[in-house]
Amino acid sequence: MNKIPSVNLADFLSDDLAKKQKFINEIGHAYENIGFVALKGHFLDEALVTDLYAEVKNFFDLPVASKERYEIPGIGGQRGYVSFGKESAKGKKEGDLKEFWHFGQYVEDDAERAKEYPDNVLVDELPKFNEVGEKTFKMLEKTAKYVLRSLALYLNLEETYFDHYIRNGNSILRPIHYPPIKTAPQGAERAAAHGDINLITLLMGAQGKGLQVQNLNGEWIDAMAEPDEIMINVGDMLARHSNNKLKSTIHRVVNPPEELWGTSRYSIPFFMHPISEMKLDVLEDCADAAHLKQFEDITAGEFLEQRLKELGLKK
Ligand SMILES: O=C(O)CCC(=O)C(=O)O
């Protein structure tokens, strides 16, 4: 496969069962083959997206000293600001050429769960920043819920199998700024090749060139979305759970050609995580004599801890 398939969530939400099944087949096949789809029919409206980009740009335009006030020690970068060059891909020493922000879960009706997560960080200089972030978080979470329902059906599970695990889950929304490049990077990339940690990722901002995805033949292909599409890919947690039936595809953001070094890239992934107790053990239906169990049993919480250490965000 050398193109990212496009699917429409409206098909899954339709009363027409044939359309619903068509969506399930399309996304399931795409995730077995390339691990990515471009999705239309999500719950983000244009006005919200415009507001979000404006707020995100305003934030990254703040002086470095102001942004650093929002970098909170001891929480592995899980909320607030993470400064330029701090995160590196697993197995790579050079930091990625990016700075980012994390909005985390807005826990409802569960005081114990709320205590488990670090607080969201409020930006004093920008009165709308947090409100717009929260709204976007909720719309992407809702979109992700239906995508996971379609995947549950594809995997022969109850349609609502994931609902309980993602409600108040440890998801994060990460606006990223890749600043203009001033001198030739020595081995560093905007985002070095990596697989995502979580269940699925919903990515806003893949309209410009930059994002590349490695197909099953090991070739890098450009992944570009239409204006009304978001990219959605499988992360390592779902790959483990499905015994690699659904693929967590390696992807990267390449540095632009020198004539475009002066331009920033903004992208906004939403990493859908479950609650920490979810067992990622290989599903019964996904292992048999022809598909031996490829992964050790582990919980989502344990897996996340392990990976944050490998990314240099946690000691
Ligand atoms: O910036 C992008 O387009 C992709 C970012 C990404 O893959 C990530 O943050 O995991």
Ligand SMILES: [Fe+2]
């Ligand atoms: Fe990624």
